[in-house]
Amino acid sequence: MQTMKFxxxxxxxxxxxxxxxxxxxxxxxxxxxxxxxxxxxxxxxQNLYEIAADAGAVYIIGNMYIGGCSLERHAYNAESxxxxxxxxxxxxxxxxxxRDHTALPYALADEKWDVISFQQSSPLSGNPYSYEPWLTRLxxxxxxxxxxxxxxxxxxxxAYAKDALNPNFPNYGCDQAVMYASIMEASRWAxxxxxxxxxxxxxxxxxxxxxxxxDNATRDGYHLNLxxxxxxxxxxxxxxSGKDVRGNAYRPEHLTEGQVKAAQAAAAAAAxxxxxxxxxxxxxxxxxxxxxxxxAYRLPEMLRCADGTKVQGKARWEEKRRAELYALFxxxxxxxxxxxxxxxxxxxxxxxxxxxGGLADRRQVRIHFxxxxxxxLLIYTPAGAEKPVPAFLGINFYGNHSITDDEGVLMxxxxxxxxxxxxxxxxxxxxxxxxxxxxxxxxxxxxxxxxSAGYGVVTxxxxxxxxxxxxxxxxxxxxxxxxxxxxxxxxxxxxxIAAWAWGLSRALDYLEKDPSVDASRVAVLGxxxxxxxxxxxxxxxxxxxxxISNDSGCCGAAxxxxxxxxxxxxxxxxFPHWFCANFKKYGGNEDKMPFDxxxxxxxxxxxxxxxxxxxxxxxxxxxxxxxxxxxxxxxxQLYGYRGLKGVKxxxxxxxxxxxxxxxxxxxxxxxxxxxxxxxxIDFADNFLK
Ligand code: GTR
Numbered sequence: 001m002q003t004m005k006f007x008x009x010x011x012x013x014x015x016x017x018x019x020x021x022x023x024x025x026x027x028x029x030x031x032x033x034x035x036x037x038x039x040x041x042x043x044x045x046q047n048l049y050e051i052a053a054d055a056g057a058v059y060i061i062g063n064m065y066i067g068g069c070s071l072e073r074h075a076y077n078a079e080s081x082x083x084x085x086x087x088x089x090x091x092x093x094x095x096x097x098x099r100d101h102t103a104l105p106y107a108l109a110d111e112k113w114d115v116i117s118f119q120q121s122s123p124l125s126g127n128p129y130s131y132e133p134w135l136t137r138l139x140x141x142x143x144x145x146x147x148x149x150x151x152x153x154x155x156x157x158x159a160y161a162k163d164a165l166n167p168n169f170p171n172y173g174c175d176q177a178v179m180y181a182s183i184m185e186a187s188r189w190a191x192x193x194x195x196x197x198x199x200x201x202x203x204x205x206x207x208x209x210x211x212x213x214x215d216n217a218t219r220d221g222y223h224l225n226l227x228x229x230x231x232x233x234x235x236x237x238x239x240x241s242g243k244d245v246r247g248n249a250y251r252p253e254h255l256t257e258g259q260v261k262a263a264q265a266a267a268a269a270a271a272x273x274x275x276x277x278x279x280x281x282x283x284x285x286x287x288x289x290x291x292x293x294x295x296a297y298r299l300p301e302m303l304r305c306a307d308g309t310k311v312q313g314k315a316r317w318e319e320k321r322r323a324e325l326y327a328l329f330x331x332x333x334x335x336x337x338x339x340x341x342x343x344x345x346x347x348x349x350x351x352x353x354x355x356x357g358g359l360a361d362r363r364q365v366r367i368h369f370x371x372x373x374x375x376x377l378l379i380y381t382p383a384g385a386e387k388p389v390p391a392f393l394g395i396n397f398y399g400n401h402s403i404t405d406d407e408g409v410l411m412x413x414x415x416x417x418x419x420x421x422x423x424x425x426x427x428x429x430x431x432x433x434x435x436x437x438x439x440x441x442x443x444x445x446x447x448x449x450x451x452s453a454g455y456g457v458v459t460x461x462x463x464x465x466x467x468x469x470x471x472x473x474x475x476x477x478x479x480x481x482x483x484x485x486x487x488x489x490x491x492x493x494x495x496x497i498a499a500w501a502w503g504l505s506r507a508l509d510y511l512e513k514d515p516s517v518d519a520s521r522v523a524v525l526g527x528x529x530x531x532x533x534x535x536x537x538x539x540x541x542x543x544x545x546x547x548i549s550n551d552s553g554c555c556g557a558a559x560x561x562x563x564x565x566x567x568x569x570x571x572x573x574x575f576p577h578w579f580c581a582n583f584k585k586y587g588g589n590e591d592k593m594p595f596d597x598x599x600x601x602x603x604x605x606x607x608x609x610x611x612x613x614x615x616x617x618x619x620x621x622x623x624x625x626x627x628x629x630x631x632x633x634x635x636x637q638l639y640g641y642r643g644l645k646g647v648k649x650x651x652x653x654x655x656x657x658x659x660x661x662x663x664x665x666x667x668x669x670x671x672x673x674x675x676x677x678x679x680x681i682d683f684a685d686n687f688l689k
Pocket of ligand 1: 430520527528529552553554566574
């Protein structure tokens with residue numbers, strides 16, 4: 001506070017000296033008196049002086065303050081001269097003073113005011129019947145005493161935050177839109193009927209709220225926070241100066257460039273259109289790809305338990321904190337899946353040796369969940385392997401037959417649902433094609449590379465467990481586990497991703513019995529939505545010896561609070577079936593998430609974890625994935641492993657590895673390629689061989 005004062009003081013003195021030294025005229029000085037309440041404290045007492053100073057003007061700002069003061073009370077005070085105000089002033093030098101027990105006539109005579117403003121108290125601001133006769137009487141009193149003033153303003157105040165707990169909010173049905181519309185009507189009427197210039201702070205704040213920063217302009221639901229105050233001051237500046245505030249170089253402390261940009265645009269747009277919200281880009285639905293526009297965020301503390309105690313060693317992590325975090329992700333994001341069934345009926349559908357040109361042996365196994373509900377596993381192991389081999393287990397997008405040209409792979413049958421949605425690449429319905437072509441996704445499964453490195457490959461089709469569309473959880477495995485009378489998962493029960501992850505565990509159950517694969521050396525991996533799935537499977541089932549997430553992005557490895565590329569809101573809207581119902585409340589509300597994705601990664605510790613991104617896949621926020629891996633490293637450190645702390649993000653094409661955590665940034669688009677696989681194989685060689 002002290003330093004702020006000094007800084008302001010010096011800025012003022014410097015400005016004066018500069019103008020005098022330049023032999024120029026004294027800078028434009030404007031004297032502004034606001035007759036208000038705490039809402040004028042928010043709007044004029046900070047930032048306004050500095051914004052003007054940056055533009056070469058000196059504003060002397062007075063604010064006659066009584067908490068919650070209405071026009072009625074101001075009118076009585078003006079007429080009676082009651083010494084009821086706190087008279088607060090920012091002088092020409094930027095220094096702030098406060099004089100309590102001050103009467104309006106005193107303040108009116110204190111400076112040769114150029115501008116005087118009036119406002120209604122917020123509970124009444126949208127009620128036009130509350131304005132008169134008080135506004136008329138107040139204006140008359142003021143005008144009689146201040147002949148110097150040439151401009152009279154009406155300070156339009158703002159609606160409360162949507163979730164405000166203000167006792168006056170019921171005046172507006174506790175509805176921000178209603179309150180905003182009411183203020184618009186009343187303030188327009190007040191301004192027009194008294195020929196007052198409008199200072200459209202209410203609209204500026206509403207403009208700001210319409211950006212991807214959302215309803216984050218107040219500190220308690222009605223008083224403005226730092227960015228709200230800056231927005232209001234910027235609006236005042238636009239009106240007072242008639243100039244555009246965009247590009248003004250003054251920066252309040254603690255605001256990001258993005259917030260400043262949104263606030264300036266919100267103010268400038270309000271000055272243009274004072275009574276309606278303007279779309280100037282930066283809408284909640286717009287996708288941000290600019291690092292500079294990321295909101296300021298603070299990650300939740302990973303190593304502090306809910307009871308406030310710090311996690312200092314792995315024992316505390318294992319006994320307490322890990323379980324807490326797991327329970328949060330389970331309840332608030334992925335949803336609780338049923339426990340492992342005691343046994344599932346499995347059926348060997350087919351087996352062959354020396355397939356893929358002699359490279360592999362093949363087995364196809366059906367795992368039955370219920371009558372007519374099953375998933376088909378495709379298992380390749382290196383031909384003639386004498387011992388159970390380590391393997392990569394991952395779900396495929398379009399059916400087992402899509403991962404290879406091998407004619408022996410059974411065509412996935414349960415794809416009718418998926419087909420309806422036409423999501424197969426290259427599918428031509430006109431030619432009567434009903435499913436992905438054999439080998440359509442072969443580039444994502446470089447079998448030769450994997451098998452010749454000594455690994456098996458195990459895969460199944462996502463739609464076998466749960467079709468990937470919002471079917472009300474009617475067509476997948478969910479229905480098998482509904483209790484009597486249940487038709488839909490509860491808010492904390494499994495979505496599609498948790499179901500797929502559950503399927504991965506069931507595949508592992510089977511592998512524990514399969515002689516060809518060593519179930520204790522299985523790496524679970526997935527690309528994109530299936531990379532999110534691999535992370536949750538790895539977090540949920542400690543039998544997975546290694547976890548690989550390829551381009552998993554939003555709600556996978558990328559930090560949600562960065563809000564860059566795909567966001568929680570977008571993902572919930574596009575894929576409402578992926579996460580549990582509890583997760584919906586975090587769309588546009590990332591700050592309220594009790595976790596962020598680095599903590600999901602940490603749930604894999606101390607097992608090895610590989611995170612990979614692609615340079616052209618900004619939708620998945622490569623940097624956010626890397627930062628999450630760096631943050632998560634703290635848990636590997638508890639186990640004495642190095643982790644990625646202090647490691648620089650690699651350039652496109654580069655990889656970094658710190659023992660048990662590795663990351664690479666492939667050059668190119670959203671995909672999983674032989675380049676990725678080669679890195680996974682090299683990494684797995686350290687642990688699974
Ligand atoms: C996108 C989705 C991403 C990612 C991707 C995929 O449409 O927005 O989160 O999962 O699909 O799975 O390929």
